Amino acid sequence: MTTVTTVRHRRDQEHMATASDDTGGFRRRLLDGLAASIADKGYRTTTVADVVRRARTSRRTFYEHFASKEECFVALLTDANTGMIRQISASVDQTAPWRDQVRQAVEAWIAGAESEPSLTLSWIRDVPSLGDAARRLQRDMMEAFATMIQTLCDTDELRAAGVGPVSRQLAIMLLGGLRELTATTVEDGGRIRDITEVAVQSSIALLGPHAAT
Structure with a gap:
């Protein structure tokens, strides 16, 4: 009886692990489907149908x-920006x-932005005009990047x-300038590395030392 129970328990655990892997997959x-569609046609004209077609799911x-395309977008940008902060x-x-x-x-920064220029541009240009969740993401990510610069x-x-400590205001000015320069370069068809x-x-x-606060 004990052996049967143990086997069943092990099978249940394996099933749960597989289900978890499937969910993550x-x-x-x-997320990859949304990123691909943004690269192809932009965020605004991308539909849920586009995402599921590229993801080969339903x-x-x-x-x-x-719950929505916007929620998927927020998750995609959260993952991308978290990875970019780690990379930098x-x-x-x-x-x-x-x-x-x-x-x-x-x-x-430039290497990260250049690896996904369309997503970087969408983060800078599309997010500010979206809903509350996207705007919260925008603020949270700006804070995260500013904290990274300060650190x-x-x-x-x-x-x-x-040099340093660097104030939050100075970090935001630096980040804002870099973001805008990146966005206009992509929009003009230039290479971010330039x-x-x-x-x-x-x-x-x-x-520089004169700017330390």
Whole structure:
């Protein structure tokens, strides 16, 4: 009896694990489907039908995971921006000269934006005009990126150079300028990597010792 119960318990656990994997897999496919459709036709003209077609699943599956296209978009941007913050933070060598650290961070931003330019542009241009959840995401992500900038600037190397601590206001100004430069470059059909030098030099000028607060 004990053996039968144990086997059943193990099967139940395996079934739950498989169901969990399937749920995560469907969610990822839906997010990837939305990202692909944004790259192809933009967020505003993308429909739930477009997403499920690209994800090779059903509308029923979509609504099991997301209440709306906007909720799916919020989830996609949350994942993308969280990954971008992680990527930028990991790219900075905190023992390097402070100007090199700024360059490393800016180059990591540009690499992340260039890997998904349509999604980056949609984040900057589409989100502000959407609903409350998207606008909350916009504010939360701006705060997260500003906090990242403050954290990256609060190192021994930067403090020794007279840089930092960086105020929230200064971090937001830096982020806003970088976002707008990225967006206009994409809209004009340019390559994001071509803004590297102006972005690096502007960031150095803004964060330099005279700007420390």
